[in-house]
Amino acid sequence: MISIEMDFKKLVSELTNKVRTEESKDITGRTLELLKEYGLFGILVPKDFGGIGGNIVDTTYIIEAVSRVCPSAGAIFMFHNQVVKRILEFGSEVQKRRYLPYIATGDIIGASSWSELNAGADKQGLKSYAVKENGFYKLNGNKAFCTGAELADLYTILVRTGTQPGRELSFFIVEKAQTGLSFGDNWDGMGMCGSSTKEIKCKDCLIPSDNLIGKQGQGRALMSANRKVALHPGIIGLGICKEAINLFKHELNEKERLWDFQNTRMQLADIVTQVEALHELVYKAAHLADKNEIRSEDISLKAKIMGANVSNQVTSIILQLFGANGYRIGFGIEKLFRDSHALGIMGPTTELCKEFVSKIWFAEEETYA
Ligand SMILES: Cc1cc2nc3c(=O)[nH]c(=O)nc-3n(C[C@H](O)[C@H](O)[C@H](O)COP(=O)(O)OP(=O)(O)OC[C@H]3O[C@@H](n4cnc5c(N)ncnc54)[C@H](O)[C@@H]3O)c2cc1C
Incomplete structure (x- = not known):
């Protein structure tokens, strides 16, 4: 459910194709340049301030797509949008007027x-x-x-x-x-x-x-509001997983005999099942955040935990299935493996997310039937 009128998915796929085919030395820089060129830094900025006026589902879609070609750019873009959301939710009118029009054009990036x-x-x-x-x-x-x-x-x-x-x-x-x-x-x-x-x-x-x-003194409230916004590193994990699966499919074309091993097929089935579940959780959190539903915090935290864990597992298994090439620089999978291992540490850390999830669960009256 994309909220904006333009052919948004086409735009994002054009952007990611450019990054892939141009083979720039500075992939992160080039990705950010294109995000600016396409006006996407203003995805969450309301139209009144010159932005696209998109929602969290739209933003999630871009973070995921960008993370497939460059997880670092995905991270920069995700934190940028957390900043935009913070200004939108808690900023004064003066702050909004001063910064949002420049954020909309990509002349201001937030961290x-x-x-x-x-x-x-x-x-x-x-x-x-x-x-x-x-x-x-x-x-x-x-x-x-x-x-x-x-x-x-x-x-x-x-x-x-x-x-x-x-x-x-x-x-x-x-x-x-x-x-x-x-x-x-x-x-x-x-x-x-x-x-x-x-x-x-x-x-x-x-x-x-x-x-x-x-x-003054509202810092903790702003941090906790950030958890409800559903812009979290689990989205980057989803992009990493999908890219790793694509790399593996490409490798299978080169090494067909890999598919003859039952282990390969079983591992692959487990991977795509987990990634599909992760996809559902990530977008469920985004939808709940767009509807301003209280459960968005709980589901976002779970999506962050799952995104970090699943991307660690998926990249590790695929690296092994690649054989020695997986361990080599230039085949892509070792980079995704390294990038994915940042996600559990990026805040809130996976352990902290688990603390929050368990507290929410304990406070809930409902229980599983
Ligand atoms: C790639 C990357 C990007 C980052 N980007 C940003 C950024 O943009 N802005 C920013 O401010 N920070 C950023 N960080 C920092 C990140 O948020 C912190 O590293 C993280 O909050 C953990 O803090 P720490 O490193 O001090 O570890 P510690 O807080 O010392 O934690 C060490 C370990 O103890 C666990 N732990 C800590 N407290 C608890 C608890 N109460 N219960 C259970 N376990 C606990 C942690 O989960 C972790 O496993 C980034 C980190 C990385 C790796």
Whole structure:
């Protein structure tokens, strides 16, 4: 159920075909360039602000498609859309008017920064802080692992605004050109190599008070609202799985005898069953989020858990079925294997998702008949 009038699926398939056939050296850069050219950074931006006015199902479809050709670009695009949603839901009218028209054209890409070294899953341990001073907030501290850092133009940064560590948290909009803002070294992760995941350093950054998102102290509420939005790394996992299956089909054409092994056929049947179930869960979460239904949080968390787990398993099994070629760089599957292993760690981590899911389950009155 695509909400926008244009031949949207055709557009996305044209974009991904271009990335595949052009063989650019910088696949992530080229994918982002095309997303901008096609106006897709504005997928969630309402038409009044010059955007496409799409919904979460549309956005999920693009994240999935982009992740098939470039999981790093899928991650950058996913976090960008989390930022857009945050501004739409909690931003002031001034913030919307100031940023949304540029987001719609792709001139502003957003990134979301909450993690710090030793305070990723545990927001209680956040050390960076902002203090109110003469109509500004003075922001200090180092943020870690921000996807799209340095590449993005606008950051929503979560810091402490109370005196007690981690108690009172708030989100601020910080522009790339902000004095005192700098970035760490290039990402040395085993996967997601194009994701520009880096440290962000804030040294006496004077942020105008009206760049606070929502109210002071609403940071946790904004993080929990983010879980209901259904834009999560499980979608990237779905794209990775579908691409891995395609690679395997291609390999089967080259090595027909693989299909003679019963093990290959059984493994393949298990894989496509799991991926189909993942697809249903991912899009169910997106539909629920579009309808603003309370269950969207529970289903999104489950889709994130499943997306990370299934993509880890699928890429691992297919790598094995490929034989030695699977282990070689250039055959594609080892890259998908490495990229998929970031998904369980990307927030909320799979373990944290399980904590949330179990709490929701425990609080529910209904039980399985
Ligand atoms: C590729 C990539 C991209 C990322 N992009 C971003 C980004 O854009 N913005 C951003 O802010 N951060 C980003 N992160 C950081 C990510 O959100 C954190 O790494 C994550 O929250 C975990 O934090 P940590 O690394 O400090 O591990 P820790 O919090 O120390 O966790 C270590 C282990 O303990 C588990 N654990 C922690 N707390 C609990 C608990 N309460 N119950 C059970 N288990 C628990 C974790 O699940 C994990 O397995 C990214 C990370 C990666 C790998």
